[in-house]
Amino acid sequence: MFKNVLGLIDATAPAEELGALATGRCLPAVPFGGKYRLIDWSLSNMANAGIDNIAVFTSEISRSLLDHLGSGRDWGLYRKRDGLTVLAASKDVYVPYLLRNPRKYVFCMKGNVIANIDMQKMLRQHLQTGADVTEIMSGHRSLEAYLLEKDLLLEILDSPYDHHSRHFEEMIREHPLGLNVAAFQVEGFAEKISTVSDYYQTSLKLLNPELQRTVFSSVRSKKRDDPSTLYHAQSVVRNSLIGNGCVIEGYVENSIIFRGVKIAKDAVIKNSIVMSHGVVGRSAYLEHAIIDRHAQILDDAFLQGTPERPLVLPKEIIISPEEYHHANRVYSI
Amino acid sequence: MNMTSCIAVVLAGGEGKRLGELTRRMAKPAVEFGGKLRLIDFPLSNCANSGIHVAGVVTQYEPLMLHSYIGAGNPWSLEVTLLPPYVQKGGGDWYQGTAHAVYQNMNFIERYDPEYVLILSGDHVYKMDYAKMLEFHKQMRADVTVSVIEVPWSDASRYGIVNTDRDHAIYEFEEKPSTPKNNLASMGIYIFNWSVLRSYLHNDMNQKDSSHDFGKDILPGLLNNGKRMVAYPFQGYWKDVGTIRSLWEANMDVLDHNFTLHDADWPIYSVGCNVPPHYIAPEAIVRRSLIQDGCLIYGEVDHSVVFSNVFVGEGSSIQNAVIMPGARIGRNVTIDRAIVLTDAVIEDGAIISGRDVSDGIVLAGDQQIGYKLA
Numbered sequence: 001m002f003k004n005v006l007g008l009i010d011a012t013a014p015a016e017e018l019g020a021l022a023t024g025r026c027l028p029a030v031p032f033g034g035k036y037r038l039i040d041w042s043l044s045n046m047a048n049a050g051i052d053n054i055a056v057f058t059s060e061i062s063r064s065l066l067d068h069l070g071s072g073r074d075w076g077l078y079r080k081r082d083g084l085t086v087l088a089a090s091k092d093v094y095v096p097y098l099l100r101n102p103r104k105y106v107f108c109m110k111g112n113v114i115a116n117i118d119m120q121k122m123l124r125q126h127l128q129t130g131a132d133v134t135e136i137m138s139g140h141r142s143l144e145a146y147l148l149e150k151d152l153l154l155e156i157l158d159s160p161y162d163h164h165s166r167h168f169e170e171m172i173r174e175h176p177l178g179l180n181v182a183a184f185q186v187e188g189f190a191e192k193i194s195t196v197s198d199y200y201q202t203s204l205k206l207l208n209p210e211l212q213r214t215v216f217s218s219v220r221s222k223k224r225d226d227p228s229t230l231y232h233a234q235s236v237v238r239n240s241l242i243g244n245g246c247v248i249e250g251y252v253e254n255s256i257i258f259r260g261v262k263i264a265k266d267a268v269i270k271n272s273i274v275m276s277h278g279v280v281g282r283s284a285y286l287e288h289a290i291i292d293r294h295a296q297i298l299d300d301a302f303l304q305g306t307p308e309r310p311l312v313l314p315k316e317i318i319i320s321p322e323e324y325h326h327a328n329r330v331y332s333i
Numbered sequence: 334m335n336m337t338s339c340i341a342v343v344l345a346g347g348e349g350k351r352l353g354e355l356t357r358r359m360a361k362p363a364v365e366f367g368g369k370l371r372l373i374d375f376p377l378s379n380c381a382n383s384g385i386h387v388a389g390v391v392t393q394y395e396p397l398m399l400h401s402y403i404g405a406g407n408p409w410s411l412e413v414t415l416l417p418p419y420v421q422k423g424g425g426d427w428y429q430g431t432a433h434a435v436y437q438n439m440n441f442i443e444r445y446d447p448e449y450v451l452i453l454s455g456d457h458v459y460k461m462d463y464a465k466m467l468e469f470h471k472q473m474r475a476d477v478t479v480s481v482i483e484v485p486w487s488d489a490s491r492y493g494i495v496n497t498d499r500d501h502a503i504y505e506f507e508e509k510p511s512t513p514k515n516n517l518a519s520m521g522i523y524i525f526n527w528s529v530l531r532s533y534l535h536n537d538m539n540q541k542d543s544s545h546d547f548g549k550d551i552l553p554g555l556l557n558n559g560k561r562m563v564a565y566p567f568q569g570y571w572k573d574v575g576t577i578r579s580l581w582e583a584n585m586d587v588l589d590h591n592f593t594l595h596d597a598d599w600p601i602y603s604v605g606c607n608v609p610p611h612y613i614a615p616e617a618i619v620r621r622s623l624i625q626d627g628c629l630i631y632g633e634v635d636h637s638v639v640f641s642n643v644f645v646g647e648g649s650s651i652q653n654a655v656i657m658p659g660a661r662i663g664r665n666v667t668i669d670r671a672i673v674l675t676d677a678v679i680e681d682g683a684i685i686s687g688r689d690v691s692d693g694i695v696l697a698g699d700q701q702i703g704y705k706l707a
Contacts, residue, residue, distance in 0.1 A: 034610030223605030228368025
């Protein structure tokens with residue numbers, strides 16, 4: 001059945017509301033859940049449903065996204081025919097691509113949804129209702145993911161709107177002929193990550209092992225070669241999700257620690273998210289903070305946000321007790 | 334250094350009888366190590382990190398797991414050819430010994446027309462730059478170079494000992510000598526000039542009484558004929574994990590910082606699997622341990638290596654143990670000095686201890702091998 005469906009992940013959606021987490025990367029490439037990137041759920045949902053042709057549209061060459069996707073092998077999308085394609089989101093590129101693609105239906109997602117979507121069921125419903133567009137909903141919230149015929153998509157894209165400044169969902173809603181849009185309710189946990197608050201709250205929800213079972217049950221990601229995480233004699237870790245390749249000597253509570261993070265003796269990390277390859281020095285203190293990749297929190301540094309407004313620190317930042325260094329500039333604290 | 338003139342042949346056909354249940358369904362090089370690896374990852378990763386691009390992997394005993402694991406060698410960025418025994422016009426043979434296995438695959442080696450052939454074992458735990466050994470081999474203008482490591486004198490009689498003069502030239506091999514003259518043990522790692530090895534493999538096949546083994550037949554034969562053989566002194570951690578106890582010890586060595594897997598300059602590659610990060614519950618205690626992705630830890634884990642997808646229930650205490658992938662440890666279980674087998678289910682309240690068994694380590698998870706129930 002899915003031989004007739006093209007998966008389309010629009011990675012061009014703006015991500016300003018993710019603040020520092022979106023600098024230098026597009027929304028679907030934002031790291032999430034201790035080892036993943038947001039796009040992993042969209043890709044896995046499609047690949048698990050048997051969609052073996054997925055195109056990712058990017059507005060700029062996103063190194064982190066390309067590096068993550070590779071050949072698509074980790075999602076079973078490395079094929080001689082079809083498989084995974086990354087396209088520049090320019091009309092000259094994707095319109096001919098879509099015209100040439102023989103598949104009748106298109107699944108469009110933005111690559112920022114954390115959910116297990118039964119796409120087979122959704123396609124069946126779409127065919128039964130005869131709707132122009134089927135929209136994935138979680139309760140009353142739209143997950144901004146759509147199923148429609150490719151020809152209709154091309155027609156929408158060909159409309160006189162300047163769609164570089166508009167979102168696809170607006171174009172559907174404001175279609176001049178008025179489209180028949182049906183809702184498909186997704187079952188179970190479903191979150192759309194658009195803001196820092198979404199990101200922080202949804203991340204911390206993963207500290208529930210029951211929820212982990214659902215959220216992680218079928219998601220695939222790029223395979224890595226980190227060794228297992230090493231705990232030292234002094235380490236104390238409670239209620240936390242820990243990626244591979246970490247070396248932990250300090251205290252970690254209610255936190256998500258990504259791959260390859262080093263946490264020194266007497267460091268304290270609470271209610272925080274530390275992304276890959278971060279280094280947290282001796283007696284450093286982090287609470288309600290989101291630390292992007294490759295950050296160095298030096299000895300004795302103190303960082304504290306609030307549950308409502310977690311501190312967000314960009315990647316490759318260096319923080320000492322007195323000052324912080326970022327992008328070749330030095331700021332005092 | 335240009336390493337294209339050197340290809341590797343990894344001997345991975347061994348059964349590993351002394352590993353008991355661990356090798357019931359897989360060859361010894363497929364046995365898991367250090368939380369996420371298999372033993373074969375060490376020679377293959379060492380090859381990749383040394384700049385070797387081509388490897389043949391000789392298999393025989395229970396090859397399914399190894400074959401599906403290694404495939405074409407992508408995870409190690411190697412071009413791997415799997416070399417199981419085969420039939421040809423006029424019949425075929427099981428591999429009679431390590432030299433016979435390589436002899437049977439001379440056609441594989443000839444395809445690459447190498448100058449040097451590196452012979453490796455598939456079941457040792459170590460990190461080694463073979464490029465340095467090859468450089469040494471060339472400098473010494475040797476026909477064959479044998480990698481050696483200093484072992485404690487008290488253990489020397491358990492190894493193949495290599496006696497050398499001051500310039501590293503080998504003048505004698507002694508297999509498990511009762512009174513060793515030296516404490517340099519052969520690591521089973523050899524670099525041969527291919528032209529020399531080729532002719533000696535041919536000669537060896539004509540010897541009716543030969544066991545067709547590198548250590549027993551090929552190397553002594555070369556020595557008797559006055560070929561130039563040198564010993565390359567390797568420095569670093571190396572362990573042949575042939576027994577349950579030595580496998581356990583090597584895992585503990587990682588916990589005790591005698592050997593590190595957290596080495597960005599010398600990564601050990603493996604076939605990854607798609608499992609989520611591990612979760613440590615509020616009441617759990619984890620210390621001095623390696624924990625792999627996919628675990629759920631509710632109890633206490635101290636000085637242990639825990640592989641992927643292991644569940645450790647509340648009130649359980651695990652010490653000095655290696656827990657293989659997928660094992661499920663119930664509540665209030667006590668485990669000390671044990672290796673728990675893959676997918677084992679340990680019932681609530683079980684007590685498993687290796688303290689009373691002869692070599693101090695118990696294998697658990699199989700009814701035949703048994704553990705004491707409280």
